[in-house]
Structure formats: structure tokens, C-alpha cells
Amino acid sequence: MEKKLKVGIVGCGKISGIYFENCRTYPVLEVAACADLNVSRAQASAEQYGVPKAYSVSELLADPEIDIVINLTIPAAHAEVCLAALEAGKHVYVEKPLAVTREEGKAILAKAQEKGRLVGSAPDTFLGGGIQTCIKLIDDGWIGTPVAASAFMIGRGHEHWHPDPEFYYAKGGGPMFDMGPYYLTALVAMLGPIRRVTGSAKISYPERTILSQPKFGQVIPVETPTHVAGVIDFHGGAIGTIITSFDAFGGADVPRIEIYGSQGTLSVPDPNTFGGPVRLRRYDSKEWAEIPLTHGYTENSRGLGVLDLAYAVKNGRANRAGGELAYHVLEAMHGFHDASEEGRHYVMESSCERPAPMPLDLVKGVLD
Numbered sequence: 001m002e003k004k005l006k007v008g009i010v011g012c013g014k015i016s017g018i019y020f021e022n023c024r025t026y027p028v029l030e031v032a033a034c035a036d037l038n039v040s041r042a043q044a045s046a047e048q049y050g051v052p053k054a055y056s057v058s059e060l061l062a063d064p065e066i067d068i069v070i071n072l073t074i075p076a077a078h079a080e081v082c083l084a085a086l087e088a089g090k091h092v093y094v095e096k097p098l099a100v101t102r103e104e105g106k107a108i109l110a111k112a113q114e115k116g117r118l119v120g121s122a123p124d125t126f127l128g129g130g131i132q133t134c135i136k137l138i139d140d141g142w143i144g145t146p147v148a149a150s151a152f153m154i155g156r157g158h159e160h161w162h163p164d165p166e167f168y169y170a171k172g173g174g175p176m177f178d179m180g181p182y183y184l185t186a187l188v189a190m191l192g193p194i195r196r197v198t199g200s201a202k203i204s205y206p207e208r209t210i211l212s213q214p215k216f217g218q219v220i221p222v223e224t225p226t227h228v229a230g231v232i233d234f235h236g237g238a239i240g241t242i243i244t245s246f247d248a249f250g251g252a253d254v255p256r257i258e259i260y261g262s263q264g265t266l267s268v269p270d271p272n273t274f275g276g277p278v279r280l281r282r283y284d285s286k287e288w289a290e291i292p293l294t295h296g297y298t299e300n301s302r303g304l305g306v307l308d309l310a311y312a313v314k315n316g317r318a319n320r321a322g323g324e325l326a327y328h329v330l331e332a333m334h335g336f337h338d339a340s341e342e343g344r345h346y347v348m349e350s351s352c353e354r355p356a357p358m359p360l361d362l363v364k365g366v367l368d
Helices: 016-023 039-049 057-062 075-087 102-115 129-139 165-169 174-191 304-315 323-342
Strands: 005-010 029-035 053-055 068-071 091-094 119-121 146-154 194-202 207-209 219-221 227-234 239-245 257-261 264-268 278-282 289-291
Touching: 005 016, 005 057, 005 304, 016 029, 016 039, 016 304, 029 039, 029 057, 029 304, 039 053, 053 057, 057 075, 068 075, 068 304, 075 091, 075 102, 091 304, 102 119, 102 323, 119 304, 119 323, 129 174, 129 257, 129 264, 129 278, 146 174, 165 174, 165 219, 174 194, 174 227, 174 239, 174 257, 174 323, 194 323, 227 323
Parallel strands: 005 029, 005 068, 029 053, 068 091, 091 119, 146 239
Antiparallel strands: 146 257, 194 227, 207 219, 227 239, 257 264, 264 278, 278 289
16 A cells, blocks of 8 residues: 555644545545644544644644644634744645735745755645646647736625635735735746746725624725736746736636737636636637536645645655745735835746646546
């Protein structure tokens, strides 16, 4: 029987459920422990999902049996927990973003290199059947040479529905850092790394009033831009535009992502999901055609990046949702803000390899 890598989940909040559910179904993974600042919450998750151990964060990090730590803490704690896990000799996979600051992101990558461990980071949605189908269509030449891209994430803000929306308007929040990782990661997976960015960013409303329960009526001061319009120059030559906003109700039929090529246009599905639909319009057609998905993992497969990391550990290869990709996206997000504040293009210091496409015809839970 193939040896399993033992996983410890740190942070047993709302998003942890899908990680518990999916990771326990993968043959090469064993969810062996979980931890939370609130140990009773960890104990409740352990009971619900059949996890053998539930204890404090420090106890999980000190457990010599844990091979991979899944870091599901709040963004402000991402770097601290990642660095502690790496220092303890664990591989680590962290929810998006990799870290809040570029300095923290660099420290995580440096510690991983020092310790000879791998770092992975959400989002892993680009590994799903929807965007992998788009990658195959691009690579097979269905739209010719990519020349441009557009991306739109326009919504009215988390105070309308989220029970604790304050973070989204504090420094380190905002629409770019909340949703930008999904869009930028998908764009890099399809078009390759970014050369430079520029943009305009603003705080449209200096205060927000919470309209959801249990904090209805509470006023939130806004500390970070809530509307960001950016331009992206890719190393491959394509030029992208992106809007992320918490300031509007959205437009009619605005695409999530489109890729424009010399021979056609590709409509890309929501990068916050794993499935479709994928639509293609070639130069010689007036109609859009929906393309059958070529790859699996079209359901909610959060944790797929952890599975890929496990195979990377076992087989000595790079993981697709890797630390260098996550840092590249983190730098670009800061770059939009910097460009707006300083009135200039921001030239990227980092780069990354375009992630290897997923193989076709995978058996569920097996990647290599």
C-alpha cells in the first residue's frame, strides 16, 4: 500500500469543512490532526470529520508525524503560521493570499528553501476542469496568439451579507486582495507571468454600514481601496485589463474573464469555481459555442492543491499551486496599489513558471 502523507489542518473556521471533506478522500493523504486557537472548535471538527487528534496550534506544529500543514487561519496570521510550520520541518499549504505583505511572502519562500520544504497556496481553482479546458484550448491554438485579456469582479460589498465584514475594509483587505488571487492566478496559468502592472485605485465610500446580522447598523471605516482598475503586461506579449470592485452592483452580462486571440475569443468560467461553462467564438463564426470540459475536478475541489503538493513531495517535482506563483500574484496585487499611489508603472521583481497543465483522464485522487 502506498504510504500516505499525514496532514494537519490549522484553523477550523467555515472554509475548513471542504478541506476536511475532500482531503480525506484522497488516497495519498491522511488528515491526522487539526488545531485552532479555540481548541474546543478543533475538537468539534475532529469529531465531525473523524480526525484522530485535536489540539493547540503549537502542539500540532510540534507533532513529528505531521508532514503537511494546511494553514486556514486569517490572512494576518498566514505568514506567522507558515513560517512556524516550515521551521518545524513541515511542508505547508496556505489559503489565499500567501501573506499580507511582500516582505512576509519573501520570508516564507526563503524559509522553505532553507528547510528544503514545499510551499503551496490557494487558489487551486485553476486546477479544475473549467480553466484547465481553457488552458488546453489556448495551447492547442484554438484562439491563435493571445493578444489581450479582460477580467471583471464587480460587487456591492461584503457588508450586505457577511456576518463579520470589517476585515474586508481594513488594510490587507479590499476587492483586489480578497478576489484578485482567483483572477490573477487564472490569468497567469493561462498566459504566463506578468512583466509590469499599472492602475488606479480609490476608496469610493469612506464608511460602510453593515446591513447583515448580527452587526446590523455598525459603521465600518474604510482603510483600503475598494475599486481597483488595472492594466497588466504579460511577458508573453498579451495585455490584460482587470477591475475588482466592492463599489457597484455589477453590470449586465459582464464576463468574468475573456482571452482575446488572433483567431478567436475564449470566455473563461468564474475563477472562484472549478467547473464551466467554457465558451469559444472563432474568427469565422458569429456564434459562441460551449465547449465540453476536457478535464475532471469540476465540483468544489478545494484541497486539490494540497493533493498536488503531496504528489510533488512524493515524486520530486514542482507543485502547480506553488509558492512562487502565489508570491508573483501577491506582488502584482500590491503593484496595482503602488502604481495608483505613485502615478507610474510598477515593474515586477518576481516571476514564476507557468504551472504545468493537468493531465487528461485522471483517476480521482491520483495525479501522477
